[in-house]
Amino acid sequence: MQLFDIVISGGAMTGATLALALNQRFNGRLKIAVVEAFDPSEQEHPGFDARSIALSDGTVRILQAFDLWEHIFPYTTPIQHIHVSDAGHAGMADIEPEHAGLSALGYVVELADVGRIYTELLRQCSSVSLFCPQQIELVDRQPDSVTVTLKNFGDIQAKLLVAADGSASTCCELLGHTADVYDFEQSAVIANVAVAQPHSGRAFERFTPNGPVALLPMKNERMSLVWCMEPGQAESISSDDGFAEKLQQVFGWRLGKILRAGSRAVYPLKLTVRSRTVSHRFAVIGNAAQTLHPIAGQGFNLGIRDVATLVECLEQQQPGDVGDIAGLLKYQDRRCSDRNQTAGITSSLVSLFSNQWVPAAVSRNLGLMFFDLVPLLQQPLLKRTLGHVIR
Structure with missing residues (x-):
């Protein structure tokens, strides 16, 4: 032995x-x-x-x-900017490395x-x-x-x-x-997508009524997609020939036209x-x-x-x-x-941005606005997402 x-x-x-x-x-x-x-x-x-x-x-x-x-x-791509938005609402926030005294907010590999x-x-x-x-x-x-x-x-x-x-x-x-175990009753569709405009190190987190959409910058002007939604919808849309067009409708045109999407995989979220x-x-x-x-x-x-x-x-x-x-x-x-x-x-965060009750939507969008306008408010959440925590 x-x-x-x-x-x-x-x-x-x-x-x-x-x-x-x-x-x-x-x-x-x-x-x-x-x-x-x-x-x-x-x-x-x-x-x-x-x-x-x-x-x-x-x-x-x-x-x-x-x-x-x-x-x-x-083999990494630096994240130079994070844009957070709530689909259908005015609230949004932008996070820059300078807010944390860094040259990059993170790296994608x-x-x-x-x-x-x-x-x-x-x-x-x-x-x-x-x-x-x-x-x-x-x-x-x-x-x-x-x-x-x-x-x-x-x-x-x-x-x-x-x-x-x-x-x-x-x-x-x-x-x-x-x-x-807590079931979020969501699945994540994972894919790499090609976009028309240079990403310039920008990352995006967009909250939609069906779940968050995240796009991370990668090498060769590609983006790494994590698109969360109801499990049945995720299975259906992942095999849809019009996948890129549907993603465009949800994400918008911040990176120009979404040219194509690679192979897709679906993961249940718990x-x-x-x-x-x-x-x-x-x-x-x-x-x-x-x-x-x-x-x-x-x-x-x-x-x-x-x-x-x-x-x-x-x-x-x-x-x-x-x-x-x-x-x-x-x-x-x-x-x-x-x-x-x-x-x-x-x-x-999942619960907050999944809640479509009008007062909740108003509150979170006001929060996003203040988060964007007052850098001091960013610090507690930013420290955790940057991994600057006591362990």
């Missing part, structure tokens, strides 16, 4: 970031196993598909601390690019073993270790098992870490939160710990803060035992406030 210090279940964005961060912080002294069900080199890998994500300034700083940003930066980068970096780490494609079937915890049974391999053993395997986490199911993120020899991070609505793009950035905090807590563990429960409980305690506040804010 192969012995490791840490087994990470899930080798997509969050799990791979954790493996690389641990390798950097512990100078390769830890033996790490990454168990991943899908081959990262395959284009169909669900964790490194055609989607793009927005990396907040706080996430960039974390990636810099782990020596990862220099590898990712060449395609998951497929990060997948290639991370796969190569992991292969260069002699202390990291990649079990792929593999699946965890059983988890057996002993006082001083945890034994993981892989479907087509057998047993491997470690001091600590970390679940980074998404909202439907197999490890959490096996170990009884249940989740509270808030999933596990109240327990640690137990004996076990920790949970990223989407396995909490899955948020994509409004304001906070999900992955919250997960990276999980990674950074867990690494810090493991650095403080007793020598030779990274799975000691004392350090894991510190991790859970430190992450509680950030998790709750970020999940609460994103869910509240």
Whole structure:
């Protein structure tokens, strides 16, 4: 049986970031196993598909601390401006980097690019073993270790098992870490679109009666689209030949004509939160710990803060035992406030902008106007969306 210090279940964005961060912080002294069900080199890998994500300034700083940003930066597009609007109403707001004293409000990167980068970096780490494609079937915890049974391999053993395997986490199911789930009764249509005018680093969040529409700037003058709506409508419109025209009607002409849209994917939207993120020899991070609505793009950035905090807590563990429960409980305690506040804010934004009751619409549009006119009002929300939070 192969012995490791840490087994990470899930080798997509969050799990791979954790493996690389641990390798950097512990100078390769830890033996790490990454168990991943899908081959990262395959284009169909669900964790490194055609989607793009927005990396907040706080996430960039974390990636810099782990020596990862220099590898990712060449593939990113900076966000130089964010425009927020409420369809059918006068309220709107514009956010500039200068409001936060930054050169960019964040960066957009395609998951497929990060997948290639991370796969190569992991292969260069002699202390990291990649079990792929593999699946965890059983988890057996002993006082001083945890034994993981892989479907087509057998047993491997470690001091600590970390679940980074998404909202439907197999490890959490096996170990009884249940989740509270709230169905937003929305699905997100994901696509890359080409527009007639240069985006100039502009990002857009437009709230409509059916759900928010977000467009993020990408390389080659493309935009990454996240269009939220009722599930049946999402399935229908995603396969509609007139998809670009329908998007134009909802989004408007801020980027000129929407020339074409690439392949579309549909994802159901649910808030999933596990109240327990640690137990004996076990920790949970990223989407396995909490899955948020994509409004304001906070999900992955919250997960990276999980990674950074867990690494810090493991650095403080007793020598030779990274799975000691004392350090894991510190991790859970430190992450509680950030998790709750970020999940609460994103869910509240969904409710606020979905409410078509006239007084509510008037109130939120007045709020947007004041938000735009008084920069001081932007600071609390801006700090959270930029990832400048206590963790």
